[in-house]
Amino acid sequence: MSQPAIEPYRIKAVEPIVLHPPEMRVSLMEQAGYNTFKLKAQDIFVDLLTDSGTSAMSMNQWAGIMMGDESYAGCRNFFNLQDTVMDVFGFENFVPTHQGRAAENILFSMIIKPGHIVPNNMHFDTTGANIRSNGGTPVNLVIDESYEVSSTHPFKGNMDPNKLTALLDGEGKGKVPIIMHTITNNSGGGQPVSMANIKEIANIARGKGIPFFFDACRFAENAYFIRTREEGYAQSSIAEIVKEMFSYVDGWTMSAKKDGLVNIGGLLAVKDDELMGNIRDTLILIEGYVTYGGLAGRDLEAMSRGLREVLDLDYVSFRVNQVKYLGDRLTEAGIQIITPVGGHAVYINAKDFLPHIPQSEFPAQALVCDLYLEGGIRAVEVGSLMFATTNPETGEVVYPELEMIRLAIPRRVYTSTHLDYVADTLIRIKSKSHQLGGYKIVKANGLLRHFTAEMAPL
Numbered sequence: 133m134s135q136p137a138i139e140p141y142r143i144k145a146v147e148p149i150v151l152h153p154p155e156m157r158v159s160l161m162e163q164a165g166y167n168t169f170k171l172k173a174q175d176i177f178v179d180l181l182t183d184s185g186t187s188a189m190s191m192n193q194w195a196g197i198m199m200g201d202e203s204y205a206g207c208r209n210f211f212n213l214q215d216t217v218m219d220v221f222g223f224e225n226f227v228p229t230h231q232g233r234a235a236e237n238i239l240f241s242m243i244i245k246p247g248h249i250v251p252n253n254m255h256f257d258t259t260g261a262n263i264r265s266n267g268g269t270p271v272n273l274v275i276d277e278s279y280e281v282s283s284t285h286p287f288k289g290n291m292d293p294n295k296l297t298a299l300l301d302g303e304g305k306g307k308v309p310i311i312m313h314t315i316t317n318n319s320g321g322g323q324p325v326s327m328a329n330i331k332e333i334a335n336i337a338r339g340k341g342i343p344f345f346f347d348a349c350r351f352a353e354n355a356y357f358i359r360t361r362e363e364g365y366a367q368s369s370i371a372e373i374v375k376e377m378f379s380y381v382d383g384w385t386m387s388a389k390k391d392g393l394v395n396i397g398g399l400l401a402v403k404d405d406e407l408m409g410n411i412r413d414t415l416i417l418i419e420g421y422v423t424y425g426g427l428a429g430r431d432l433e434a435m436s437r438g439l440r441e442v443l444d445l446d447y448v449s450f451r452v453n454q455v456k457y458l459g460d461r462l463t464e465a466g467i468q469i470i471t472p473v474g475g476h477a478v479y480i481n482a483k484d485f486l487p488h489i490p491q492s493e494f495p496a497q498a499l500v501c502d503l504y505l506e507g508g509i510r511a512v513e514v515g516s517l518m519f520a521t522t523n524p525e526t527g528e529v530v531y532p533e534l535e536m537i538r539l540a541i542p543r544r545v546y547t548s549t550h551l552d553y554v555a556d557t558l559i560r561i562k563s564k565s566h567q568l569g570g571y572k573i574v575k576a577n578g579l580l581r582h583f584t585a586e587m588a589p590l
């Protein structure tokens with residue numbers, strides 16, 4: 133039997149959560165059109181919709197909130213953040229942004245021209261969209277193992293260097309303005325990237341004179357995986373590993389809503405002074421002055437403190453192992469999940485869980501709905517509702533290979549008891565899974581339909 137990870141903190145402020153009676157959940161779900169995005173958060177017992185912006189801040193961060201200096205220019209919190217960015221990442225040039233996608237928007241608007249191609253292990257949806265909106269094409273060059281549900285590869289987020297070289301020497305010749313690498317690979321299940329792979333991609337980039345950047349949202353979780361899975365790092369601190377990782381890149385974008393341990397915030401850092409000058413000009417135009425970038429002084433302070441706290445080995449080890457604990461409990465109960473478990477979420481294979489429901493009837497969404505009906509738990513569908521496409525000429529529907537539900541774990545928010553409750557609820561659903569039926573779409577808009585679609589049980 134797996135053992136729960138033990139929280140390396142005690143609780144000082146509590147936020148009540150309520151489990152409504154089953155009949156009430158049934159009627160709330162019906163009102164929400166069987167789409168959990170449309171539920172009110174207050175009607176949810178355990179909310180695993182996302183790990184983004186949902187972290188609990190520490191007493192040190194809350195104390196920092198009271199140290200907010202709300203001067204328009206040159207507030208003290210900016211200089212604290214500057215010290216942190218230098219100490220943690222070794223970068224001098226950076227700007228704060230209100231969240232990650234603002235950093236992407238500013239960077240890509242500066243360097244991407246129509247016809248450009250941008251490789252990544254796997255682009256996050258806002259990253260890909262920001263590249264497309266500037267006329268570029270995002271391409272995913274993750275290793276093939278990333279697409280295997282039960283692979284045991286320790287670094288499923290690695291980029292395939294052969295695929296990259298083939299692109300740079302082939303159709304991408306002269307058309308690649310930047311190479312990105314997402315640590316950990318969110319769209320691929322929170323899978324880590326090895327130090328060896330970072331070095332190898334950096335060498336290829338340097339050989340071609342192309343800037344190499346991280347999409348760095350989960351840098352500390354990635355560093356923890358390097359420490360525990362890659363030879364030569366078992367004695368290194370998380371801070372040392374992070375420093376080394378960032379020594380190989382020319383810049384990075386970051387949503388601090390993940391490993392920054394804050395509810396809002398982002399960063400954009402580059403080595404190139406001239407590029408930084410242009411970034412500062414654009415920042416002023418769309419986010420705010422260079423020393424606040426769309427955030428209040430107090431937010432800068434919370435981010436500065438969060439970026440240091442996340443390096444604590446006790447914290448990050450608990451974090452990754454708490455997510456793994458949930459995965460292990462499901463595996464032990466015969467529920468098929470994507471392995472190895474990534475840094476921030478557990479993904480359940482809905483095709484295996486509900487083999488009697490065809491993809492045309494949204495098995496993953498059926499499981500998401502039942503998880504709320506059974507236990508007041510919110511998860512998110514990553515399957516046909518999110519990704520199925522219709523061929524405009526033939527009208528034929530193309531279904532995604534993977535049909536999953538994602539249980540994303542907010543940082544420092546839920547205890548192991550909550551995760552046991554989630555596991556027990558899923559195990560109960562599994563024991564009567566043959567009773568679950570499929571769903572149909574009643575109303576949907578084309579793009580990103582999963583956010584707003586209305587569904588009904590068949």
Ligand SMILES: *Cc1c(COP(=O)(O)O)cnc(C)c1O
Pocket residue numbers: 184231232233234256258259314318319347349386387388389390397398
């Ligand atoms: C969350 C995320 C982003 C976008 O950040 P926001 O703060 O949501 O704008 C970009 N890349 C990755 C890998 C992410 O997880």
